[in-house]
Amino acid sequence: MKALITALMLSVASPVWAGEPCCATGDLGLVIERATGSVLVIDRSDRAAIGRIEGLGDLSHAALTYSPDERYAYVFGRDGGLTKIDMLTRTIARRIVQGGNSIGGAISDDGKLIAVSNYEPGGVKVFDAETLDQIADIPAGAKTIGLVDVPGRRFAWATWETGEAFLADFSGPEMKLTKLGDVGANPFDAVLTEDASTYLIGLFGEKGVTAIDLWDETPEPVRFLKDYGKTEEDLPVYKMPHLQGWAFTEGQYVLPAVGQHELLWVDRNNLQEVARTLTHGQPVFIIAQPASPYVWVNFATPLNDTVQVIDSRTHEVVRTLTPGAAILHMEFAPRGAEVWISARDDNTVAIYDTRSFERLGEIAADSPSGIFFTARAHRTGL
16 A cells, blocks of 8 residues: 555656656857757857757847746847747747747746837837737837746847837737836837846947836836047947847946946946956947956957956956957856857857866857857846
8 A cells, every 4th residue: 555655646746758868957058050040059067069959930130038937048140030949848839930030039027928129110029928929019110129927927128219118018908008107219229138137228329328227116217328438439340249249247237338438337336437457349238257357248240259357356357368250149058167159150159167268178060150058047137
């Protein structure tokens, strides 16, 4: 009898995989192979590629997010494609083309909704995460940028042509859309702080950055850095600083000076500039190394073979690396021990130790760009 009870308990506790491979996803990730419409499945612990998934369309500017259980990835392609990938079976679970030109997307905090921001036809579309059935179409009459998930089944974004910001709330039976305000000319990028309190929007059509306090009962745009660069001649902008490419560290916002070879450091409490750092080139991604005072920066063409490491306490460059040709993206191991760097023109993802700066290895990839570990599933604003 005791043996029978034990057997029944084991049958309940053990999952039935129905032929699917049983493996953990915590060490996995995806690398966008932009030239071939494919993604490379990588194992972070083994520092190895373990598979490739093809047929994802135009990935020349692609991003992705993960489901809360890390099983599914949702890839947003430049052709308007939305592709759901099963990380266990390494197959496409479903794919739709929801627009003409998509720039990114986000998943709601409960993992039930997928939102996609579009250049063509503009606006935001929202889909059921399980089926990819469309549940909302929010026109904007403009290109949408900076789409982020906000706690409470909400999404925020800004619009390029009209210079506005919006918040869509899906927590009730009906969606509630709120205009957060006019934020300035031609927002080019936006990001949510790690505590989800502040939505920051960079402006291309005029100097400055706009902050919106989402914890306030009546959020309103606040402009800052309105005078930076006014006495200097802007350089040609070869590549816009990227979505979610700003860092928060040491009580500071670390922002790219658009049209300049420098970083701007801003006090988070009073929104005053506290320092500038001259850099190798025009910053694209500025990413904080977890559990450290350092930020890592890559740069726009033609100076895009270099990565610099900057100390947020001194605002000084402490290391300059040349990992390869056309550095497009960096992704840290969740606790910051390693950084993975895509070198598009070398067809390589290079892996570095973040303490010794030793090159630990590399993985072959076809024109790699974005690198995304499944740990992103547990971070707000991605």
